[in-house]
Amino acid sequence: MYRLPLTLRSGDGAPLYEQLYSSILGQIRAGELPAGTRLPGKRSLSQQLSVGVNTVDTAYQMLVAEGYLEARPRSGFFVLETVETVAPGGAAAVSIPEEASPPPCRFDLSTGSVDTELFPFRTWGRIQKELLYDAPELLSHGPRQGERVLRQAVGEYLATYRGVVCSPEQIVVGAGTEYLLGLVAHLLQGQTAAVENPGYQRLSTILQNNGVVCRFVDIDSAGLSLEALERSGAELCCVTPSHHFPTAVTMPAGRRSQLLRWARERPGRYIIEDDYDAEFRFDTRPLPSLQGMGGQLGPVIYLSTFSKSLAPSIRVACMVLPPELLERYRETYGSYANTVSRFEQQTLYRFMEGGYFTRHLSRMRSAYKARMERLCEALSTTLGPENIHLQGRHTGLHLLLTLKTGLSEEEMVRRAGEAGVGLQGLSAYYMEHRSTCPASTVILGYAALRDADIPPLAGVLREAWQRRDVGSR
Amino acid sequence: MYRLPLTLRSGDGAPLYEQLYSSILGQIRAGELPAGTRLPGKRSLSQQLSVGVNTVDTAYQMLVAEGYLEARPRSGFFVLETVETVAPGGAAAVSIPEEASPPPCRFDLSTGSVDTELFPFRTWGRIQKELLYDAPELLSHGPRQGERVLRQAVGEYLATYRGVVCSPEQIVVGAGTEYLLGLVAHLLQGQTAAVENPGYQRLSTILQNNGVVCRFVDIDSAGLSLEALERSGAELCCVTPSHHFPTAVTMPAGRRSQLLRWARERPGRYIIEDDYDAEFRFDTRPLPSLQGMGGQLGPVIYLSTFSKSLAPSIRVACMVLPPELLERYRETYGSYANTVSRFEQQTLYRFMEGGYFTRHLSRMRSAYKARMERLCEALSTTLGPENIHLQGRHTGLHLLLTLKTGLSEEEMVRRAGEAGVGLQGLSAYYMEHRSTCPASTVILGYAALRDADIPPLAGVLREAWQRRDVGSR
Numbered sequence: 001m002y003r004l005p006l007t008l009r010s011g012d013g014a015p016l017y018e019q020l021y022s023s024i025l026g027q028i029r030a031g032e033l034p035a036g037t038r039l040p041g042k043r044s045l046s047q048q049l050s051v052g053v054n055t056v057d058t059a060y061q062m063l064v065a066e067g068y069l070e071a072r073p074r075s076g077f078f079v080l081e082t083v084e085t086v087a088p089g090g091a092a093a094v095s096i097p098e099e100a101s102p103p104p105c106r107f108d109l110s111t112g113s114v115d116t117e118l119f120p121f122r123t124w125g126r127i128q129k130e131l132l133y134d135a136p137e138l139l140s141h142g143p144r145q146g147e148r149v150l151r152q153a154v155g156e157y158l159a160t161y162r163g164v165v166c167s168p169e170q171i172v173v174g175a176g177t178e179y180l181l182g183l184v185a186h187l188l189q190g191q192t193a194a195v196e197n198p199g200y201q202r203l204s205t206i207l208q209n210n211g212v213v214c215r216f217v218d219i220d221s222a223g224l225s226l227e228a229l230e231r232s233g234a235e236l237c238c239v240t241p242s243h244h245f246p247t248a249v250t251m252p253a254g255r256r257s258q259l260l261r262w263a264r265e266r267p268g269r270y271i272i273e274d275d276y277d278a279e280f281r282f283d284t285r286p287l288p289s290l291q292g293m294g295g296q297l298g299p300v301i302y303l304s305t306f307s308k309s310l311a312p313s314i315r316v317a318c319m320v321l322p323p324e325l326l327e328r329y330r331e332t333y334g335s336y337a338n339t340v341s342r343f344e345q346q347t348l349y350r351f352m353e354g355g356y357f358t359r360h361l362s363r364m365r366s367a368y369k370a371r372m373e374r375l376c377e378a379l380s381t382t383l384g385p386e387n388i389h390l391q392g393r394h395t396g397l398h399l400l401l402t403l404k405t406g407l408s409e410e411e412m413v414r415r416a417g418e419a420g421v422g423l424q425g426l427s428a429y430y431m432e433h434r435s436t437c438p439a440s441t442v443i444l445g446y447a448a449l450r451d452a453d454i455p456p457l458a459g460v461l462r463e464a465w466q467r468r469d470v471g472s473r
Numbered sequence: 474m475y476r477l478p479l480t481l482r483s484g485d486g487a488p489l490y491e492q493l494y495s496s497i498l499g500q501i502r503a504g505e506l507p508a509g510t511r512l513p514g515k516r517s518l519s520q521q522l523s524v525g526v527n528t529v530d531t532a533y534q535m536l537v538a539e540g541y542l543e544a545r546p547r548s549g550f551f552v553l554e555t556v557e558t559v560a561p562g563g564a565a566a567v568s569i570p571e572e573a574s575p576p577p578c579r580f581d582l583s584t585g586s587v588d589t590e591l592f593p594f595r596t597w598g599r600i601q602k603e604l605l606y607d608a609p610e611l612l613s614h615g616p617r618q619g620e621r622v623l624r625q626a627v628g629e630y631l632a633t634y635r636g637v638v639c640s641p642e643q644i645v646v647g648a649g650t651e652y653l654l655g656l657v658a659h660l661l662q663g664q665t666a667a668v669e670n671p672g673y674q675r676l677s678t679i680l681q682n683n684g685v686v687c688r689f690v691d692i693d694s695a696g697l698s699l700e701a702l703e704r705s706g707a708e709l710c711c712v713t714p715s716h717h718f719p720t721a722v723t724m725p726a727g728r729r730s731q732l733l734r735w736a737r738e739r740p741g742r743y744i745i746e747d748d749y750d751a752e753f754r755f756d757t758r759p760l761p762s763l764q765g766m767g768g769q770l771g772p773v774i775y776l777s778t779f780s781k782s783l784a785p786s787i788r789v790a791c792m793v794l795p796p797e798l799l800e801r802y803r804e805t806y807g808s809y810a811n812t813v814s815r816f817e818q819q820t821l822y823r824f825m826e827g828g829y830f831t832r833h834l835s836r837m838r839s840a841y842k843a844r845m846e847r848l849c850e851a852l853s854t855t856l857g858p859e860n861i862h863l864q865g866r867h868t869g870l871h872l873l874l875t876l877k878t879g880l881s882e883e884e885m886v887r888r889a890g891e892a893g894v895g896l897q898g899l900s901a902y903y904m905e906h907r908s909t910c911p912a913s914t915v916i917l918g919y920a921a922l923r924d925a926d927i928p929p930l931a932g933v934l935r936e937a938w939q940r941r942d943v944g945s946r
Contacts, residue, residue: 065867066760067695067725082726094769096642096796099618099803116612125605132598139589139784140921145572169569175648175788175812186682202808209659209805211684222540252540253555287539296567311612313815315648323569330572332682335675339648339812342786394538448613 004040008049016051020059028068028079035081039069106420107457111246111398113448114308115371118364120356127350131343138342146173146318146338150349154318157352158304162278163288165296166320172329175315175339177274177305178206184301184319185210187328188270193236194229198429198437200245203238203274212236216432219244223251226258237262238272241290245276246429246443248392248400256290263299270322272301279309279361281395282369291320298322306348308397308447309361316340316348368397368447374454375399375446382458383465397447400426403440407465412442415464421457477513481522489524490531497532501541501552508554512542579893580930584719584871586921587781588844591837593829600823604816611815619646619791619811623822627791630825631777635751636761638769639793645802648788648812650747650778651679657774657792658683660801661743666709667702671902671910673718676711676747685709689905692717696724699731710735711745714763718749719902719916721865721873729763736772743795745774752782752834754868755842764793771795779821781870781920782834789813789821841870841920847927848872848919855931856938870920873899876913880938885915888937894930 004027008019027033039045042060046053060077063069069077102110131138145151151168158164174180181203189211195204197216204214215232217224224239237259241251251259263269273290281287291302302320310316321329338345351357376390379401391400403412409425416423426441427434449457477500481492500506513521515529522529533550536542542550575583604611618624624641631637647653654676662684668677670689677687688705690697697712710732714724724732736742746763754760764775775793783789794802811818824830849863852874864873876885882898889896899914900907922930 061756065723067723067727067729080725080727082730094640094796096640096799098621098642099616099807101616113613116609119609119612121605121609125602128601128605129598132594132601136589136592136594139592139786140586141785143572143574148571167567167569169571175652176810178809179648179652179812205808250538250540252538252553254540254553256540257555283534312614312810313612315810315812315814323567326569334572335678336651337649337785337788339652339788341788341814341817344814344817 004045004048006049008051017055017058017062020049020051020055021062024059024063025068028063028082033079035079037079038075039077039079041076102422105417105422107422107453107460108448109421109423109444109446111424111443111445111447112307112312113445114311114397115364115367115447115449116311118360118367119311120351120360123354123356124347124351127347127354128343131346131350135346138346142338142342142345144334144336144338145169145171146340147342147345147349149353150345151318153349153352154304157357158289158302158320159292162275162304163292164302164320165292166302167296170296170320170323170326171318172321173316173318173338173340173345175317176307177276177303177317177319178202179339180317180319181206181272181274181303182210183329183333184272184321184325185212187325187332188212188236191236191268192232192234193238193272194224194232194234195238195431196224196240196244197431197433198246198426199431200240200274200276201429201431204431207238214431218433218436219247219249221249222255223249224255224259226255226262229259229262235266235269236272237270238274239290240274240276242275242278242287243281243396245274245396246398246400246426248394248396248398250287250395251290253293256293259290260294260298260300263294270299270301270325272303274303276303276305277308277396278304280365280368280397282365282372283394301325309357309364310348314344316344371446371449371451371454372399374451375444375449375458378454378458379461382455382462398443398445401442401444402438403442403465405440405465407440409437409440409442412440412465416442416461419460419464421460421464477518477521479522481524490528490535493522493524493528493532494535497536498541501536501555506552508552510552511548512550512552514549575895578890578895580895580926580933581921582894582896582917582919584897584916584918584920585780585785586918587784587870588837588840588920589784591833591840592784593824593833596827596829597820597824600820600827601816604819604823608819611819615811615815615818617807617809617811618642618644619813620815620818620822622826623818624791626822626825627777630830631762631775631793632765635748635777636765637775637793638765639775640769643769643793643796643799644791645794646789646791646811646813646818648790649780650749650776650790650792651675652788652812653790653792654679654745654747654776655683656802656806657745657794657798658685660798660805661685661709664709664741665705665707666711666745667697667705667707668711668904669697669713669717670904670906671719671899672904673713673747673749674902674904677904680711687904691906691909692720692722694722695728696722697728697732699728699735702732702735708739708742709745710743711747712763713747713749715748715751715760716754716869718747718869719871719873719899721867721869721871723760723868724763726766729766732763733767733771733773736767743772743774743798745776747776749776749778750781750869751777753838753841753870755838755845756867774798782830782837783821787817789817844919844922844924844927845872847924848917848922848931851927851931852934855928855935871916871918874915874917875911876915876938878913878938880913882910882913882915885913885938889915889934892933892937894933894937 006023042056046056070080151171155168185207192213194217195214217228291300294300305317389402413425427437479496519526519529543553624644628641658680665686667690668687690701764773767773778790862875886898900910
């Protein structure tokens with residue numbers, strides 16, 4: 001039996017049993033109490049330390065529970081063999097860099113942002129609060145594909161505004177388009193997808209991450225070309241027909257029907273339609289979706305997000321699956337819980353059901369349209385109408401600006417960045433054939449731009465792009 | 474030129490341009506306006522229909538935008554070729570069954586539920602509201618791995634209560650353990666994982682869905698056995714050391730250090746530690762995590778969830794990654810947005826930071842402990858202490874009940890179900906070697922059980938399990 005060299009301090013933070021536990025554990029770990037050592041009896045140790053027997057018993061039982069001691073009936077507590085494996089310096093000592101993020105800039109013209117001031121704080125907050133008090137049952141697990149009422153409401157909304165034809169059972173709600181696309185891509189792994197070039201790189205990253213081979217197919221003035229699609233040998237095609245990202249091309253009906261016919265020619269062919277910002281068509285109403293054109297049983301996997309219509313940080317997106325894919329989805333993911341908080345789903349449901357969503361959309365649409373017009377006006381006036389060409393005014397939340405003064409895209413982006421304007425060149429969206437990219441064209445995402453920033457932004461861009469290139473690298 | 478047989482009705486819901494658009498589209502789709510047809514000039518049609526020229530122009534422009542018409546300069550509008558592809562009966566007509574869900578029952582003893590009445594509605598609601606008004610910037614995109622302050626707070630919490638050793642940069646926040654495990658499993662695809670048998674089937678489903686091969690390894694009284702692990706040839710092992718699911722075994726320190734040593738023997742070996750309910754240890758404090766034992770740079774992928782400590786429907790979980798896996802994680806998922814609403818992340822952060830979380834946990838712990846004791850007492854009294862054996866009283870939110878009257882597990886589950894008690898037999902958690910499952914043992918998840926339901930539940934179980942089996946199948 002070992003006599004423990006211990007002193008415990010009462011009234012000093014940690015309870016006595018905790019101090020005792022830590023001391024003994026420290027000695028075991030330091031090798032001072034080798035395996036097989038018999039510890040003092042509870043009574044004798046309690047006398048030695050002037051603490052209660054219960055205190056000793058608690059500490060011993062903790063060490064038994066953790067596997068450091070063994071209690072042998074009628075003979076006492078013995079140290080068990082453990083292999084010390086904690087790396088030297090157990091505490092977090094190694095500094096690991098934080099994930100990379102773009103540096104902040106004075107004018108952020110990246111795409112993917114929205115104007116957070118347009119968010120319906122009051123209504124959203126009220127509904128959120130009502131739900132928390134009225135509907136505690138929402139704390140339990142909900143339906144895996146998403147709240148039934150939300151899918152119903154989303155289905156009706158998509159039918160009315162996007163011409164989507166589906167039943168609520170075909171809708172899956174999830175924490176973002178990336179998540180949902182990842183799930184469906186996984187079901188299609190090993191297949192080949194034709195992906196628009198230029199395009200939204202994140203789509204192809206997700207497809208590739210999930211084992212789908214991507215063939216980048218150049219788009220023409222009507223979007224993805226059928227000849228190129230046929231040549232690619234793909235079984236899948238991934239398109240943004242309402243508003244091609246980033247060139248703003250709208251795919252006309254003829255091309256759409258060709259795509260659908262292509263998909264129907266062979267079983268297992270699917271079209272992934274990313275309808276990421278159809279809410280923001282400013283002149284005429286948005287084109288109905290390809291999904292609706294293909295019909296309820298058609299070959300289109302339809303993706304829609306609330307990132308732009310509400311906020312990117314409220315992670316709600318949905319997808320519509322063709323019935324046979326839905327079946328495979330349920331087989332594979334039947335045990336996965338839904339990824340969106342039920343409160344958030346129900347808040348969105350009540351927001352849609354109360355008519356707030358369509359009102360909110362029309363408010364956003366007016367605000368964005370006015371901003372876009374103000375930006376176009378300011379750019380034209382400040383840079384000179386003869387020096388620029390603007391595209392993408394009818395829809396979406398970004399413009400394409402082509403500078404006709406001979407400055408290269410690279411130089412435009414670099415100089416803008418130096419002047420505090422964060423933007424990307426069109427060529428950044430080319431996964432292949434970058435040399436075919438129209439010259440001197442940049443993308444201006446204006447959704448998060450303050451109105452008051454528009455005149456200074458235009459001034460800064462003129463300054464940056466029109467100065468003689470003196471002293472730059 | 475074609476003379477359109479049209480009549481428009483003013484004051485009748487749809488705007489005139491919309492009616493005109495629909496009529497022409499209908500005729501194109503019906504083949505009444507074949508490709509190449511020249512439509513009437515805008516002025517002549519406007520006179521014919523007694524509407525403004527603008528009305529006709531809007532309708533024509535919509536059809537141009539959608540690719541049904543082509544505007545040829547100085548010659549007018551012509552119908553383009555489109556292939557009609559909408560499936561017969563375009564509207565959602567096909568009925569698709571809703572995803573399957575278990576039938577409701579009078580007493581739900583499934584695991585995975587929590588007592589929603591313990592949820593801190595008031596504090597949570599207040600923080601949520603404050604954030605909505607105070608922090609509109611949370612509507613924009615946040616850090617991909619999760620809010621920095623939340624990762625900091627979670628890191629401190631896990632260090633204090635679970636002995637986890639990591640820096641906040643190693644933590645990834647995501648919409649549920651399933652989502653996070655899926656991401657990490659995907660990084661390990663093609664590898665083989667040893668998975669506890671019996672165990673939590675969803676873990677192996679997720680691993681398999683992501684291309685990890687699962688070998689089911691029988692556990693012994695100390696959890697996953699090292700010999701079996703070595704025999705399995707696995708490079709990964711997936712364990713619940715704090716509280717094995719569902720047998721409630723706690724893995725002792727000796728076994729833990731063996732596991733860590735196993736992982737250290739070869740580069741690329743990892744231990745996935747699912748610490749799913751360590752918050753609910755009732756007698757002594759919970760065992761420190763295997764992750765902490767392995768150290769900050771150790772081989773443990775640590776998973777923790779707020780499903781049980783807050784609510785299953787609030788989708789927040791987190792994982793701690795070893796540095797080299799973190800690097801691969803960032804390479805692969807560097808462009809993925811976080812899946813948890815920033816508001817929810819910040820609400821949780823403020824909830825933890827304000828000290829509410831630890832108070833909430835201790836409140837839950839007391840309530841669950843009292844409920845568990847009440848349930849044990851009622852079962853023992855009602856079924857007879859000599860007839861039952863109860864395990865798992867020290868930790869977690871479920872008990873194992875073994876009936877010693879000779880009734881089979883299958884019969885126990887069936888009769889309980891008929892009497893309105895939803896529960897599962899232990900054998901349901903065996904992926905292999907079901908014959909080695911202890912006889913007549915069922916799992917009682919008591920977290921969602923009302924106190925008032927305990928006496929009638931015990932009575933119903935006695936009635937169901939002790940009656941002579943007359944007239945049953």
